[in-house]
Amino acid sequence: YLCMNFFITPPILNTIGHISWQLCHGAPPFIYLLLNRTVKKHIKRSLEGSMKRIMRKLYMYVFN
Numbered sequence: 001y002l003c004m005n006f007f008i009t010p011p012i013l014n015t016i017g018h019i020s021w022q023l024c025h026g027a028p029p030f031i032y033l034l035l036n037r038t039v040k041k042h043i044k045r046s047l048e049g050s051m052k053r054i055m056r057k058l059y060m061y062v063f064n
Contacts, residue, residue: 004017
């Protein structure tokens with residue numbers, strides 16, 4: 001990836017370099033969400049609370 005800044009490279013190599021950089025730096029959050037039980041538990045709790053509030057507001061909006 002670094003060589004692309006200093007040498008002339010084909011466009012396909014630039015594209016592959018950018019995509020691989022994005023995958024390497026964007027994958028850890030998904031790995032944590034898939035494999036870490038503690039993180040999953042906290043995410044579920046926070047989403048459940050948010051969904052309950054949203055559904056309550058939606059119910060009040062629709063039926064009042």
